[in-house]
Amino acid sequence: QKEVEQNSGPLSVPEGAIASLNCTYSDRGSQSFFWYRQYSGKSPELIMFIYSNGDKEDGRFTAQLNKASQYVSLLIRDSQPSDSATYLCAVGVWAGTASKLTFGTGTRLQVTL
Amino acid sequence: DVKVTQSSRYLVKRTGEKVFLECVQDMDHENMFWYRQDPGLGLRLIYFSYDVKMKEKGDIPEGYSVSREKKERFSLILESASTNQTSMYLCASSFPPTSGRSDTQYFGPGTRLTVL
Numbered sequence: 001q002k003e004v005e006q007n008s009g010p011l012s013v014p015e016g017a018i019a020s021l022n023c024t025y026s027d028r029g030s031q032s033f034f035w036y037r038q039y040s041g042k043s044p045e046l047i048m049f050i051y052s053n054g055d056k057e058d059g060r061f062t063a064q065l066n067k068a069s070q071y072v073s074l075l076i077r078d079s080q081p082s083d084s085a086t087y088l089c090a091v092g093v094w095a096g097t098a099s100k101l102t103f104g105t106g107t108r109l110q111v112t113l
Numbered sequence: 114d115v116k117v118t119q120s121s122r123y124l125v126k127r128t129g130e131k132v133f134l135e136c137v138q139d140m141d142h143e144n145m146f147w148y149r150q151d152p153g154l155g156l157r158l159i160y161f162s163y164d165v166k167m168k169e170k171g172d173i174p175e176g177y178s179v180s181r182e183k184k185e186r187f188s189l190i191l192e193s194a195s196t197n198q199t200s201m202y203l204c205a206s207s208f209p210p211t212s213g214r215s216d217t218q219y220f221g222p223g224t225r226l227t228v229l
Contacts, residue, residue, distance in 0.1 A: 034217065099144070
């Protein structure tokens with residue numbers, strides 16, 4: 001059974017601080033890695049994807065991947081109240097002509113004023 | 114911008130009814146997916162399709178079927194709705210990983226289905 005594990009939180013950080021979200025996965029054959037943000041009652045929206053070991057930066061967001069440790073993380077710099085949401089980690093395994101994603105249950109982030 | 118639309122935001126049905134949920138994408142994506150999302154269980158894959166008329170079971174296909182007659186449209190069918198199918202249903206679409214483009218899945222707004 002492929003698993004993706006996240007701490008459910010809530011993770012509480014003050015406005016302007018760095019939020020660090022972590023995710024581990026069990027399938028060593030995983031090839032694509034995603035972070036989605038989901039506001040309450042809404043559908044997931046893509047924050048970032050990463051395929052290779054190392055860091056990938058996009059604005060205030062940095063994704064980090066370590067395939068040897070089966071670990072992927074998301075850093076949010078200068079956290080804003082609008083960042084308060086549930087963050088879903090998703091891990092993809094390429095099965096022929098489709099990539100099947102396994103999702104973690106999400107980490108709830110609260111950015112406090 | 115990628116656009117994935119779903120036929121209803123909220124739906125209330127009775128036990129035993131046949132239910133159709135429809136999803137349309139405008140990005141010419143080959144792959145389309147149906148998930149359900151329940152508190153504490155996360156998103157679980159019901160079915161996916163990698164081409165017109167082609168489908169594969171996901172992790173929880175029991176009680177569901179799908180139809181893909183056109184590339185842009187993917188339907189989820191509950192043959193005989195039951196109360197344990199009350200959930201948020203999410204459709205997504207993506208390019209295949211063999212396309213050379215990102216296999217990011219883009220989600221529709223979701224349909225919250227209640228079965229009474």
